[in-house]
Amino acid sequence: MKEGLFFTKLENNEVRCELCPHLCRLKNGQTGICHIRKNIGGILYSSVFGKAIASHIDPIEKKPLFHVAPGSASFSVATAGCNFNCQFCQNHDISQVKNIADIENYGREMPPEKIVENAALHHCQSIAYTYTEPTIYFEYAYETAKLARKKNILNVFVTNGYINPEPLKLISPFLDAANVDLKSFHENFYRKLVGGKLAPVLETLKLMKEFNIWIEVTTLIIPGENDSTNELEQLARFIKNELGEETPWHISRFYPQYKLSNYPPTPITTLERAFAIGKDAGLYHVYMGNVPGNETESTFCFNCNKMLIRRHGYQIVNMEIDEGKCKFCGAECYGIRM
Numbered sequence: 001m002k003e004g005l006f007f008t009k010l011e012n013n014e015v016r017c018e019l020c021p022h023l024c025r026l027k028n029g030q031t032g033i034c035h036i037r038k039n040i041g042g043i044l045y046s047s048v049f050g051k052a053i054a055s056h057i058d059p060i061e062k063k064p065l066f067h068v069a070p071g072s073a074s075f076s077v078a079t080a081g082c083n084f085n086c087q088f089c090q091n092h093d094i095s096q097v098k099n100i101a102d103i104e105n106y107g108r109e110m111p112p113e114k115i116v117e118n119a120a121l122h123h124c125q126s127i128a129y130t131y132t133e134p135t136i137y138f139e140y141a142y143e144t145a146k147l148a149r150k151k152n153i154l155n156v157f158v159t160n161g162y163i164n165p166e167p168l169k170l171i172s173p174f175l176d177a178a179n180v181d182l183k184s185f186h187e188n189f190y191r192k193l194v195g196g197k198l199a200p201v202l203e204t205l206k207l208m209k210e211f212n213i214w215i216e217v218t219t220l221i222i223p224g225e226n227d228s229t230n231e232l233e234q235l236a237r238f239i240k241n242e243l244g245e246e247t248p249w250h251i252s253r254f255y256p257q258y259k260l261s262n263y264p265p266t267p268i269t270t271l272e273r274a275f276a277i278g279k280d281a282g283l284y285h286v287y288m289g290n291v292p293g294n295e296t297e298s299t300f301c302f303n304c305n306k307m308l309i310r311r312h313g314y315q316i317v318n319m320e321i322d323e324g325k326c327k328f329c330g331a332e333c334y335g336i337r338m
């Protein structure tokens with residue numbers, strides 16, 4: 001147990017956690033919506049600090065981050081828990097652990113120093129805080145990120161964006177990039193299928209831009225829930241107008257799972273429609289995810305339209321970028337360590 005950051009003591013030993021927009025008010029002994037932050041005697045504690053439930057060496061492309069050190073390895077870690085309860089979660093076995101006793105015994109000891117040591121040992125250019133939700137293990141990610149920065153290792157979040165501005169501001173000097181799930185442009189979707197609100201996610205995205213964090217956006221397209229032309233246009237317009245035309249948009253194919261196992265997979269025609277909407281909105285880079293072998297998983301120069309990075313799945317087959325510039329026309333290829 002480690003004392004948490006961002007909480008206020010209230011009367012009768014109650015506390016309010018101010019890490020994420022849920023702002024859980026907890027009586028002595030209670031845990032928050034994320035199930036991993038607990039009030040013990042009027043102090044808020046994190047029950048997952050230093051306890052990695054998963055750690056793998058992944059291609060950075062798997063996050064997906066296509067414009068951050070392409071072709072490099074990313075040391076990827078997670079703890080149990082999440083502040084959302086997505087009905088379509090791919091990792092619900094580790095994100096939705098509800099019993100704090102299980103959580104305290106879950107995962108193996110891996111202090112921040114060990115994560116950084118492992119990342120360096122395996123020549124990873126980045127540490128990815130991923131699989132579940134890094135916001136809820138903020139203290140662990142923050143301590144690790146500060147150490148990683150000293151070793152010139154990048155820090156990247158794969159996140160739902162449900163974090164309050166103050167914690168985001170604190171970690172922002174050490175956070176190089178984030179892939180943010182923008183799951184829908186409707187509050188109703190967030191209420192019904194996620195257990196959160198849209199507005200704070202939009203705020204997080206704008207703040208990340210302001211803090212100079214490289215952003216890539218992912219939208220999982222679920223048939224009948226967020227696939228209308230109108231909604232896809234709203235999403236694409238928001239990315240273009242608020243985050244910039246250079247911000248990559250990953251539109252990802254849904255496969256039936258967890259509580260939405262009765263839904264069909266996203267038709268390819270829907271993804272093609274979303275792709276066209278993104279390009280029509282003026283986005284430089286739109287990628288179709290979970291559709292192996294499609295040409296949109298490669299990166300094209302926004303200026304001359306030549307192929308700059310040929311990908312096959314998560315593998316880089318060929319790169320035509322020289323010091324962050326297109327080898328053909330010299331236009332900038334936006335991102336980090338391109």
Ligand code: SF4
Binds near residue numbers: 032136
């Ligand atoms: S981080 Fe957890 S305890 Fe804190 S407000 Fe969010 S859900 Fe509640």
